[in-house]
Amino acid sequence: MAERKLIGHCPVCSGKLYISELSCRDCDTKIRGEFEIPPFSKLDESEQEFLILFLRSRGSLRELQRELALSYPTVRNRLDALLAKLGLLSKHASREEITEILDKLEQGELSAEEAAALIRKENFGEIL
Numbered sequence: 001m002a003e004r005k006l007i008g009h010c011p012v013c014s015g016k017l018y019i020s021e022l023s024c025r026d027c028d029t030k031i032r033g034e035f036e037i038p039p040f041s042k043l044d045e046s047e048q049e050f051l052i053l054f055l056r057s058r059g060s061l062r063e064l065q066r067e068l069a070l071s072y073p074t075v076r077n078r079l080d081a082l083l084a085k086l087g088l089l090s091k092h093a094s095r096e097e098i099t100e101i102l103d104k105l106e107q108g109e110l111s112a113e114e115a116a117a118l119i120r121k122e123n124f125g126e127i128l
Contacts, residue, residue: 008042039086047082054079 010017019035043051057063065075083089098119105115 005045006037006041008037043082043085047085050078051082 008017009015017037019037020032022031022035023029040048040051053067054064057067061072061075061079065072068075070078080089101110101115101118104110105112110118
């Protein structure tokens with residue numbers, strides 16, 4: 001029999017699913033209630049594969065970059081998207097993002113007001 005995968009959203013309306021019954025195969029005990037679906041079950045197959053590769057590389061983005069033949073920023077963005085989906089990433093700027101804004105300011109691509117607005121909008125102020 002084909003293995004069935006647990007899904008986190010309703011295929012009809014995209015609503016959040018929950019588990020309503022747990023059963024023991026040995027003694028046929030059944031526990032009914034409303035149980036949360038584990039966070040990793042909310043990831044699609046490609047996200048789960050990425051997470052497994054990330055763990056296998058012991059968290060080394062450089063190693064993951066080589067294994068996936070992707071650029072470092074692409075790997076970092078995929079990890080950030082995964083963390084965000086799991087609710088583990090707060091939206092604060094990285095030093096790289098702040099540097100990017102400051103570089104644009106220095107090159108005249110942004111005014112001081114625009115740079116300040118970007119920093120405030122993205123809640124970057126906590127790093128500065």
